[in-house]
Structures are given as structure tokens and as C-alpha cells.
Amino acid sequence: MAQKKRFILSIDGGGVRGLIPLRILETLESRLLNRGVDKPLHQVFDLIAGTSTGGLIAAGLAAPRPGGTSGEAAATLAELREFYERDAREIFKQSIGARLARAMTNPLGLFDESYDARPLERLLKERFGWTSMASGLTKLVLTAYDIENRKAVFMTNGLEENGSRPDDYYFWQAVRATTAAPSYFEPARIENLTRKRDEAMIDGGVFMNDPAMAAYLEAGKLGWDQDDIVILSLGTGHAPERAFPYKDAVGWGGLGWMQPSNGVPILSIFADGQAQTASYQAKRLFNDLPNVTYHRIDGLLEAESEDMDNARPGNMILLNGAADRMIRDNTVMLDTLADMLKDHMDHAETDAPDGELVHAA
Secondary structure, eight states: OOOOEEEEEEEOOOGGGGHHHHHHHHHHHHHHHHTTOOOOHHHHOSEEEEETHHHHHHHHHHSBOTTOOTTOBSOOHHHHHHIIIIIHHHHTOOOHHHHHHHHHHOTTGGGSOSSOSHHHHHHHHHHHTTOBGGGOSSEEEEEEEETTTTEEEEEESSOOTTSOOOOOBBHHHHHHHHTOOTTTSOOEEEEETTTTEEEEEEEGGGTOSSOHHHHHHHHHHTTOTTSEEEEEEEOOOBOTTOOOOHHHHTTTHHHHHHOGGGTOHHHHHHHHHHHHHHHHHHHHHHHTOTTEEEEEEOOBOOGGGOOTTOOOHHHHHHHHHHHHHHHHHTHHHHHHHHHHHHHHHHHHHHHSOTTOOOOOO
16 A cells, blocks of 8 residues: 655745745746646645745645635735735835834833834734734744743644644744744744743754755654655755855954844854754755655855845845755756645545545645
């Protein structure tokens, strides 16, 4: 008897560079449509994992749309793309008035966050409403770090190690938590619906910018470890030509390493180093596991495109160009994956009882 296939989507962090995995998902969706598969991605992927901006995309594809029809996701790929190409300019806007007002309440404003989180929170509330992760349309996992309890947090609607249900969170607050990048936004104070308490979270990218391994471990908790698992891991690009010269770094001190005008070097290095390490480990590990197929798509960026808050129109052009190159370089793999997903969806429909709507998840 053939093993059941499970498809996992994993999306890295990277701020506005989230436009790149979105473009890749758009071309995958187009390939599926050309093969006669007209399904939302939450029916195509059994589990979606995301960190930071990847968590926002994952939640958009997996959360139910407030006031929408049954099974309708909170956001389409086109709506998510509009978020990056238009709304991100509002989120990453430097308001002199707001900075002056915050300086009055915080005399050490030099050490304050770069951006007011309220525009982002308003957009998240509008998009996700007050639905919780337990209502997700497919399995998902978002990463964050609890700064008060000093622990990595994997917000999910799957299972715990002991088979119990995980803690539940509002979708919009979970996204606010996973995108709370230090120095850019203040920590997120979010409600743990299960334990009836507030928790303080920051961006999961501080420990896991590439969540592919977290996704695989969540699959194991769901009992999928013996299934035929296919993982698509999407990066947000990296700029090896953007060096941090020794002559500059040697004089930075603590403030310089966190200074946005320097590109927040410490966060950039943490995120890039973890993503490189995680993809290397995943490739080596999954090559030795006969039931796992692992695909990683990532690529090079222009040096000026690495900043996670560079939402200027000119940078959107550069990011779209980087996405075009990654899609071109992975055309064969994307076609193969689309064929596999087509076969999977056809098989699921063939096995379904008459009159029953089948979900891949």
C-alpha cells in the first residue's frame, strides 16, 4: 500500500523581502491552475510554517477570512502582495511627529524602536479579526520568543508531544508576535487563550529564521514521520556582497550593532547565519531520510535590498527582479512539484466519498 503524501510549506523571515516567497507561490499557483488544480493553498499544503514575515504569509493563507465563506482564507496571494508593495510603506514610515512624541515620554529615545507598531496592528486586526489559531484551515506553526519566560515558542494548531492540544492564540496577535523584530518594533503583548494570561513575545527570527526543521518536528507530533513528506522551503534572499567591514564594526559598540542606520547588523547576521545553517542541516538530514523530499529555493539580492524595512518602490522593483531570477533558476523543480501536487490532489479526490469536499490538510 502506498504511503500517504504530506506536503509542507516553510517560509523564512525577512521583512519586506517576504515579497520574494510570495512571487514564488504565485508561479506555483499558476502552474497548478495550468494543470487543472484550482484550489487554495491551504488545501494544497498539509502544514504551513513561517517565521516573521513568513509567519504573516502563513497566517494569511491558513486563517479563515472574517465574514467570508466557509473555507475562504484570510488573504489571497494577490492581497498579500499588495500588502508588501503598498501597505508596507505605511508600516515602515518614519514619522517625525510620532518620534518627537515618543521622545517626550522616553528621554532615551535614541534607544527606542524605529517604528510605531500601531499601523501594523490595525492592518492585522482588519485582516484576521478575532479568530484564533485553533480555527486554522490547515495545520500551521509560527515561531516567536517569550522574553519573560525565556523560551522559544511554536504557536500551532497541531499537537503537543503528549498528544494534547497546544496553547491557542488570536491569529492577529500571533502574527504581531512573530513579526516583532527587536529595534524595529516593540515586543508584542499577546493573550494566551488557553492559559488565560498575557505573554510578551518578540520575532521568532532571533532563533529560527528558517522554520523548516520546526515544521518537520511538528509533522512528527502529528504522526506524519512515517508518511511520504515533501517540504518546500522558501527563503527571502541574501546579499553576500553587503559586508560589515571590520574598520566600521570595531567601533560600533552595543548601540552600533543594533542601529537601524547600519542595517541592524546583529539581527541581519543572526537571521542570515541561522537560515544558512538550517538549510544546510535540513539538506543533510533529509537526504538521509528515505521518506522525505526537501526542496529549498533561495537566491542572491542586491546589497541595498537586504534591509527588512526598505519598502521604497525602487526596492520593490529590485525584489521582484530577484524573485524572477529564483523562479527562472528553479523552473524544473517547480514544474516537478506542481506535477506531484496535481497527482496528490487527483488521488485525494478519487478516494473521497461522493459529495464530500476534500481538503489536503
